[in-house]
Amino acid sequence: MSYLRFDKTLMTNLEESLTREILRTNRSGAYHCSTIVDCNTRKYHGLLVIPVPELDDENHVLLSSLDETVIQHGAEFNLGIHKYGGGTFSPRGHKYIREFDCEKVPTTIYRVGGVVLKKEKVFVHHENRILIRYTLVDAHSDTILRLRPYLAFRSVRQYTHENSQANRHYDEVDNGIKTCMYPGYPELYMQFSKNVTFHFEPDWYRGIEYPKEQERGYDFNEDLYVPGYFEMSIKKGECITFSGGISSIDTESLNELFAKEAERRTPRDNFKNCLINSAHQFLNKQGEESYLLAGYPWFKCRARDEFVSLPGLTLSIGEVEKFEKIMDTAVKCVYAFINGEDSALKMTEIEHPDVLLWMMWTVQQYAKFTSKEAAKNKYGQLIKDVMNYLVSGKHPNLEVHANGLVYSNGREKAITWMNSTANGRPVVPRTGYIVEFNSLWYNALRFAADLLADDQDFAAGLQGIYEKTAPSFVETFLNEYGYLLDYVDGNMMDWSVRPNMIFAAALDYSPLDAKQKKGIVDIVTKELLTPKGIRSLSPKSGGYNPNYVGPQIQRDYAYHQGTAWPWLEGFYLEAYLRIYKRSAVSFVERQMISYEDQMTCHCISSIPELFDGNPPFQGRGAVSFAMNVAEILRTLNLLDRYNNQ
Template sequence: MSYIQFDKKQLLDLSYSLNKEIIRSNKAGAYSSTTIVGCNTKRYHGLLVAHQPGLEGVHVLLSSLDETVIVNNASFNLGVHKYPNEYNPNGFVYMKDFSADPIPKSTYRMKNVVLTREFLLVEHEERVLVRYIVEQATEEITLRLFPFLAFRNVNQLLRADEGIQPGISTVEDGVSIQLYPQYQELFMQVGNNSKFVSQANWYYNIEYPEDLELGAPYQEDLYVPGYFEVKASKGDIILFTGGPDVIKAGNLLRMFNNQTRKRTARSSFENCLKVSAEQFVLKTRSTPEARKYDRTDVIASYQRYRRGGRDAFIAIPGLSLVQDDLKSFKAVLDTMLKYRKGAFFPFWKYNDSQVTYEAIDTPLWFFWALQQYTHRLGDRQAVWKNYGKAIREILESYRDGTEYQIKMQDDGLLSGSEDGIALTWMDAYIDGQPVTPRAGFPVEVNALWYNAVCFALEIAGPRSTEGKKVLNDWKGMDEKIKKSFQKAFWDPKKGYLADLISLDRKNKDWSVRPNQILAASLPFSPLSDTQIRSVIEVVKKELLTPRGLRSLSKREASYQGNYRGTQTQRRLAYHQGSVWPWLMGHYVEAYLKVAEREEALPYVISLYRGFEETMSEHGISSISEVYDGDAPHAPRGAISQAWNVAEIIRTGKLIEEFDKATQPVSL
């Protein structure tokens, strides 16, 4: 039995099964995603979603592949689409079960026929492979495959268009089609002596319920140029492929088997995390002919294809742990440095032209990521040689003042403020205005700032020109910042830290938020052990859930416990109560700093293992973007979030290292 499997009863309940999604990606930057019953419920879904030369972002080429099985003149359509007021066809009624290990596998039963369907993406190609096996059949069947084509960016929707190029070219064992001239041809092939029957149709007003709930456009028309038809009997294997060029159909089975062997079985919680982590690191070449990868990015989440410095720096330490992959770790840091502007690192919202740099904390997360890299590499001299110049420049930029009024003040604390811009990780917007602007002195920014200065002083090479300058210019600044931090943010009566101090320092925001846990967890903490324990107790009482930390205490008037509804409703809840799993890593790290072995290990292990339940909750074998602040803490947002997966992996490593370090000594 598969580690993650769903039975017929679960599949028939659409209120249950339509909320379970699968995501598969490859090293070419393509992905495939849908629900476990094969019904696309959002514009991001598609069987083949890939890059296109000269176009930005990723594009849904093949939205779905519908199957019709004909047995003794009776037709069974296995596809599932949502139309106004109905699902049609309703192929989910024929599903017997669905499993996710090692690749997605759906089993269908129709009369005396049992058919299995599996799909995967080829590792280094923007190509999908679909394999059908006739497991049972008392007579010959006919299988028809209908490709639903979109040829559009993932953030758009297609409507019936007379401007398409509907012409089909015949290729070996299949056809090619290019709906629009700016796109590549899509080559679709089927082995087993199949034939393609041209029968062009538009399927109108297919609906995406997830987009409807968001208040976004939610209907589109998809183009089906015809269908592949093949005869099959018990034991036969039929393979379909869609990709950017023609391949030998006779090689499809060998290709499918070779690709399957490369997959890590999702046979345990740890393996699920490992496979999920691998999907976020994307290596690309500037040209197809280039011998080396010249860019390594962290995809922030699926299916939203966003990239940026903050996500990369928070996520890559944990993502690279699964293979102890220091090469990719360094490649991500180096890629971000290529795009650095002054102190700042980029965030690409959807594609390379939509890039922003406003983030006060991202450069400081770069220091934290570099700390993790240095710890694992064990060679401070090499790290300083490669990154010392960037370290010095960022520190000096923040000290002297830069964009967004970011500047170190006379007492060493760091402030930033820009009307209409959210500078911290709490960066949701409504109508162009930040929900939580947090202008002034944010607590986690100053904790990160202190950590960055301490790390720079620790790693600076005293024999290098850069190192001497850092050691001379910043000597004693660490103690100054620590003293100022304590005075500004700590209240001994309350027993926790202010979340924000206004720019003029006249007001302090004492809302209980999780940002203070970073002051306790970072390698260089400005807090005493007693203060760390106090912060942990407040965070545990007010914010801790089985899925991470709430972004705001339930006691606050602006608390929003459910991340649902329209985009506006969701943004109001995003950092005002929604639970963020990545913060669990920092909670556990802070806890292990000050706890005794006997009490700590069972507790933190239970927190870590609690995430095993999420493997079948929303994004199958991954961890979702956010969870409701209110119980039962339902999964919401993107189905697979990089820094969440990364920090739960790192949590497991922290526990392992703590266990080894605190083992009783045998006499």
């Protein structure tokens, strides 16, 4: 039985099937995302969603969906499904679904009387092209397949509505047509592997609704343009491949191209392989540059997210070369920043004060997976330049104080990973001596001094700082209850029990002794640990708000006030293993197992952005989040190493 198979009972129950989404990407920014019954429930959903750099930095939905109709003896059976007002779904094609399998490629089996039709989808690597292969598995009489494209040609953050400016013109191309609704967009080529007839019947399908947007407090309906429909006969055993892309293709190659692309996919036949497949989807290759997207469907490349995610998404699965390629681009971004140069590179938020410290941690992981010598040869100069930049006080918002700690101003602008804002101000205004910044700072000082010990003057300079940092850290952050203050700014100190202290116990170099680390791990276990990650705030602390629901402002206030984050658990479990060693292995394995049910819900075979902090720990936010996938993979790698000792 397939690891990711869903039967008729689940597929025909919309309360169950509409909550499950699939994501396929081309590794260059484009994607296909929808529910497992192909009913779009978000404005971000679509069959072909691509970046259009000529217009802006957003993704754009060109082809929203492609509705299938099976025709036998003049009777039409519509296999598509859309949500309209009043809770109406039309057509109700999901009732013909017999099973859905997502182990290799998303595969839907429809049964209409004696007709059994199989639909499979793949995204071509590094090309803005979606392929759909239709196979008539069984039929007892002549069968016609009709396909009706729904076009949007709009940003994922907007909607399209019926208008007179939309261009209805189309041109015939090899086994299909090309069309473009608005100036500035690329032409959409819709082609087939066999000869088809296109019937031009332009119309708008009005009032299509997206319930996920309604839940989030946004506008939630739009009109989609249908230029007509394609029609062709299909025989028992025959395969017909559809291509939707922004360039023409040799249609005789489509069936072969589909088979080739399907073969390249990582089989999602177990928990780890699902996560590996998901890890590959975050790669975003733009020309010669490579990035990691922070998540789907709405995130771009964010510097902190990339450095936190990079080891888990590459090194943990043996992809050292991919790590190096992504770091090649990241290094260019780092140098552009520290040299004050303008850059056309696509990494955002690199100015945040902890980003360079996370970069140091990323190189540290590379040193552990390869060797110190390899890290020194490849990144030694980078490490030296970055540490000299920070020590000399050149960073605009990371000041090294005389006590060896680093200070950042976060009163007016969110500067940490807890970055939600409301009314233009941080919901959690963390400022001053911030606990994870200083944990990362101490770790960076010690790692750089160790890696570049041959440069005696450089290493001695860093030693002079970290010997002051360690006692200052303990004096500043450790309170009488055995846990760490979240931030300290003069007389202002945050006593909230938050997860940011876990980094002081998890990082390779820590200013804390073993007893102090154990105290932190124990309180995180007691107050913050859930089956789906580490809470961003203890239920015992003021302002606890664990449910990430409602309109934007309500979600902003809940974002870091009790919601659970899986990526934090990676560091928590690393700290747990450091303290309890082999006796902790079974506990860590149980925590990992608690994520396996996510492979068949929310976004199939991936991990969402966050979870509610209270039972039933519902997944929320972006459907697939890089840091979460990365840290679970890194933890699985740590487990393997402990088990193989």
